Amino acid sequence: MRASVVLALASLLCAAHRSARAAYIDSNLAVSPETQQNGGGCYPQSLRGPITEMLNLINPEWAAIDVDSHLPPESEPVTLHGTVALAKINEGGDFPADHVSDDQNTLIDVDSADMALVATGNVGPHGEEAGTLEWELEIVKYPFFAWAGVGDRLTTVGRWIWDCGHPDPDPLGSCSISAQDCIVDSDCLPGETCVGTVFNYHSEIHPPQAVMVSRTGGGHAFAKRRRGGRRATRTDVWISPDGGGAGDRCVVTHHDNAFDQTTIDCFPLSEPLANVNASNVAFDIPLPPRPPGSLRPRVKVIDQTPAGLRRPRVTTTFVDGAPPVVHAVIDMTTPIAGMLPSRVGKTIFARWLNDTTPMARVRVTVTAIEILNPLKPVHPTAAARQRCSSTSTQDCSATPCPAGETCRTFGGPIAGWEIFLEANGHWQPLAALAGVTTPATIPQGLVFDAAVPVTGGTPHLHATGHSLDCRETMYGMSLNRDIQVFGGDVANCLEAESHDVGELDVTLPASGFPARRHPVSYVTQSIGGDGGQCSSTSSQLCLTNADCPSGETCTVTGGSYKLHYTIARRS
Template identity: 25%
Template sequence: MKRVLTVLLLCAFAAGAAAWRLADVKPDPNVQAIADGCQRDTTKIYTGFAPNWVYVNDRDFSSSGPPPGTRTVTGVVRGASGLLASRVASSDDPITHRSVDVNIDVTVDGASEFLTGTSRDATPEQGTLHLERESDDYPDWARPQAGDRIQALGSWIWDCDHYQGKGEKTEFHPFRAAWVTRRASPRATPLASEGDLFVSTDATPAGEEAECAHQTKGSDQFKACAHAHPDWLSVNGDYAFELPAASAPCTRPALGSIDRGSVGGVRVASHWAGNAWHIAFSIAAPEGRRVVVARQYFARCANAPAVDHLRLHFDRLLVRRAMDPSCAPDKPTCPFAGESTLLGQIAAAPGEWQLHWSVDGIWGRWPGTLPAKDGSSFRGRQSVEFSLPRGGTWTLVVLARECDFGALPSFAGTGHPMRPCPVSSEVGNSKGDDYPGAIGVTFRGPALGRHVSNASTAGSTCPPSNVHGCYQLTYTVSRVR
């Protein structure tokens, strides 16, 4: 299918002459991150006295005026992490989050390359930009998988918490709008292309911190400002996207849509443009008014190729290494030293496991929090139906998290750990939660039958003695009749 370039048109926010001068310059963190507001002080970030995120180029914007405007990026969801280019974060700082982040690595189109900054140059991340938004504020249905095209509008910021090595990296955090296109929808039978649209004024803690970093410019008023700032960022502007047809040429084109919880009454128009659907709308909300545009689009053609309608059932999760209990900081050689490579935790058994998965781009999670011990087995009860073009490939991605900071307050305050983790008496290692590892598998064709996959230990905190990984997943693929 001939690729149709999608177009994102967004009104620019007001910007000063300095912003215009720097518009297309790749920023160097070792030249300007501190001037923009980063303090390179992890202790102050963890205690709320320094920002985790500041706007790129904020040094050129007075605190008495607006901060730097939003930016747009286009590209493909792809990065050094392979199938994990779209994922739920394995660990986040609970003090600066209400919920764990969704992370998206984007290999940017040429016009967006300057957004990647210099700290990724000559690394496996060169040419990529990191997009983040808290999982409570970015629904499962809207999340992409590796290989999807994405266009996003967001706050272009420095991640001040990660300045080691070549310096802070740039991100969109939060991204405020995203348009994801899939050539073949896993949700549609018969075959359809899919466009997932999500726009939200919800600022999330990252947005609130960047706004307050701009307003307080390093003063001791930052912490009070961050926790009092409205949970609102403007998304005003004119938007236009294109959703390519499911086949070319396309006979009897049709467009279906599902509203997934929009707020604010934004009217979206669509029309057939010969080889793609053109979708457009405008937002002009007064300050403080919550707006959410949440819609899925499915473009169908009468002559689209056939698909297989499949079902994946999660049969069993086997936990080989629960990662709790752990050795206390003053007892590094206790009998539980082999549970995790992150020593010095205050954590008792059982482990608090959470499993997130994507079945060819349909995201979800194992229900609840699993009380895992070494050797625990959990029976699966959930199934996912998906569609696959005949002869096509599909992927299964699974990522496990083990909650280690249930005793610490999140950005939401005392008694509210970072969601979806439960309240507990645990305090983990300063490097973050335990990460039991991930599974990433690609299948060609339906791949009917039972499968057994072991988690990889790459990048995890699973001790290397577990040569087959810290967990195993059994699942069955069948046809839907």
């Protein structure tokens, strides 16, 4: 066969392969009999069943999409590539009985070659908030240096799952004879089946076991402390077998009787499913635009591994393709001093040697946060109670806890906010917010250094956060222990989500940079979110109607805080 024919055939085969890969996976497969074999898949709540069927939604809350030759909940990790569309926390909080903390959520525009990992539910009427697929990892398991920002390139290896907690049937099905609405067969009369239900389960990477975030378009000093520098790509890497509840065998194992979820206790978590030593971690690092005459990039690797843990070797190779990239491999399979690496952090810088692109170095200094509405209900969801940290039934307000235990307060008024702020992908938490209960101005001292191209560069500030409520006190405890602690208040506390403090998203074009040595101060109020003023007693802040005098309603205005900051141009 002539070379031209071979090349044409190869091109057609590649195109066909890409087309096949681009097809979405059907969300209804999450509840198919084949998927549910051996306890796999999801188990939706019926339309007419008892309220206890809500336990189906966490039995399990996350199910492997493709177990291949394994038995559930085991599965092989997948690799996904994309561009970050949005990074945030879950403002309302997560279901605490299978989490150690709230999740950090990264929403990704998945590359076309990986679109087969995206489910029909991700892009349907109940689709993602942004992007085409969500990536989630508990905040306490994810160091800030590796959090992604909008526009960053992301490669991740992790557990490909159905989000079983959100079946979102739409449209509903109809019973085969009576034609009444249904979700599953049990909604119909004996002898009937439910036909036509369309489930909108999302596919996710949840949790990841490795994430590589490449920050392109800016300038970076080749140093561990973030500083602006010459135009370069900074790639931050985090590898860990500890994915929190979503990555623990005990948490994600299906039980034949969903009511078992009220009796099992998986905490402290001890059965991680991820094996980070099964293979090395390999990925490509994109480079900035190539200046004329540049032959090779300069590459530098800085270790970010937690103290005392093994630091594996990183090998980098320049691949002069279209486009040129730096191929990196982190050796996770070779023992170091007799032990394999586990939790690993790396930062890899790459830039062209003779890149003279003019860069503007800017410094953002956050000086204060002004809490306008603390978003705290007048009437707490659950009465305060004090219980020992392990002996859940012991009231330690009356009797001291056993040796080694502490006395914890659950329920009652819940103080505190959490706000996480990024400047061009550099994330930091705001300080001293744990005691927030009333309007106040709280000094801050966060500093962000960045460099952006003088032409077309844009510093970007983005915050995500919430005002804490009862649910936040329940993390890291099983549902069984929640019931012991809260008794009849358990449902009220589980339903008491944290409250949205509003969105803060600021982009400053290069033309708006302050002059050198002339910093400019700004005050920006969040937009949207919860809370407002009572309809007649406008001086009274509120979260819901229950916070207002009788006969009044809470007029929601949002904008619960203002951020005070300065921007200075340093070069």
